[in-house]
Each structure stands twice: as structure tokens, then as C-alpha cells.
Amino acid sequence: xxxxxxxxxxxxxxxxxxxxxCTVSGGSISNSFWSWIRQPAGKGLEWIGRLYSSGNTNHNPxxxxxxxxxxxTSKNQFSLRxxxxxxxxxxxxxxxxxxxxxWEIFDYWGQGTQVTVSS
Amino acid sequence: xxxxxxSPTTLSVSPGERATLSCRASQSVSSDLAWYQQKPGQxxxxxxxxxxxxxxxxPAKFSxxxxxxxxxxxxxxxxxxxxxxxYCQQYNNWPPTFGQxxxxxxx
Numbered sequence: 001x002x003x004x005x006x007x008x009x010x011x012x013x014x015x016x017x018x019x020x021x022c023t024v025s026g027g028s029i030s031n032s033f034w035s036w037i038r039q040p041a042g043k044g045l046e047w048i049g050r051l052y053s054s055g056n057t058n059h060n061p062x063x064x065x066x067x068x069x070x071x072x073t074s075k076n077q078f079s080l081r082x083x084x085x086x087x088x089x090x091x092x093x094x095x096x097x098x099x100x101x102x103w104e105i106f107d108y109w110g111q112g113t114q115v116t117v118s119s
Numbered sequence: 120x121x122x123x124x125x126s127p128t129t130l131s132v133s134p135g136e137r138a139t140l141s142c143r144a145s146q147s148v149s150s151d152l153a154w155y156q157q158k159p160g161q162x163x164x165x166x167x168x169x170x171x172x173x174x175x176x177x178p179a180k181f182s183x184x185x186x187x188x189x190x191x192x193x194x195x196x197x198x199x200x201x202x203x204x205x206y207c208q209q210y211n212n213w214p215p216t217f218g219q220x221x222x223x224x225x226x
Binding site for chain 1: 120151153155161162163164165168174206208210213214215216217218219220
């Protein structure tokens, strides 16, 4: 059973960089593709980006190039960095596994970590 | 970006009854449509993908149908654990996008 767990600061100042890590257990990160999804309180879900087992990434163009994602196979972790954050980036952030390489279908989710952007 | 529109926003259903949720895509997504269930304080859970294929361990009371732009999630004989918010998501067009959700509440 794959399990994912997000970690990182719960409070980030405006204009700074949000950094989150997802630790995967029950499977190797090298064998799957991974995504980040966020959800503002009381609102819907937004896909942030995808990380391929090769280390290649793509991300939602709505985030205007502020997204960096990376893999650390030695720790079975992957990470998200979102730069120049504003209050609009306040949300619950989920790391998820993509069920298939060809499609963004999300079958395993972390429990989520709340990130608040505030001075 | 593909817009997914779910209706109704809120659905009030009595326990034991059936719920029918709709999802409409702004253009065809073929059958590349997934449904998720989210309970308060929890992460979403994948129910259905490919418009009608239940994920592993999902009971047969959840069924999906549709293709192109119109999709339906049907939940038969609702029990207390089924009252939640349901999201549809398309993965045919990049980037993947979600509907705004339908809250299924007890009538």
C-alpha cells in the first residue's frame, strides 16, 4: 500500500518561496509519476504540476513559471517549490500518485498540509 | 483550459435513496473523466476513472457513465458514509482540471 506524507512550513511570508516535501512509503518513487494538487479552504481542487520518474516535470501554466519540482530517489521523496507567493497561494497542498503514466488520474493522496501565506 | 461544470452544487438526499450527479465539459474529453469523493478533513479518494471504471475497492453502488461532454455519477442506496463532496476531473486536455464539486447532504 503506497502512502504519502507532506511536510513543510505551515506559514510563508508574501513574496517568499513555499517549499514542501512528500515522503513516499510502500513503493519506489522511481516506478511512478507524481503530482501536486492544492485546495483553498472551502473551494475546489487545482492541479499544480507533475513529476516524471525521469525527473522531468510539467506544471499548470496558471502558475506562471513559479513552480519547481524535483525527485530525491535516495530518500524516496519528491518536492515542490512555489516562488513569489501571495495570499492566493494559501491552500491545503496534497501530494498524489498518478495511477498511470499516460494520464493524470490520482489514486493515492497524502493527508495534505495547510500552507498559509501571511506576513 | 478545459472548464468542468458540475450540477447541482448541493444535492439533498434521504438515506437509502439514489443520488445522480452531473458533470459537463466545455469540450469533448472522450471518456477521460474521473470522479473523486472528499469527506470533511480528508483528502479526496478516487472512485471512478475512464468515465465508468471503478477503482480498486470501490463498491458497486458507485457507477459512472457518459462520454464526450456529459457525464453522470450515480450512487445507489446512500448510507451515512456516502454524504460528502464529489468532484469530477478531466485528463483528456492538458492541464487536468476539476469541477467545482457537488455536495451530497442528508435530506
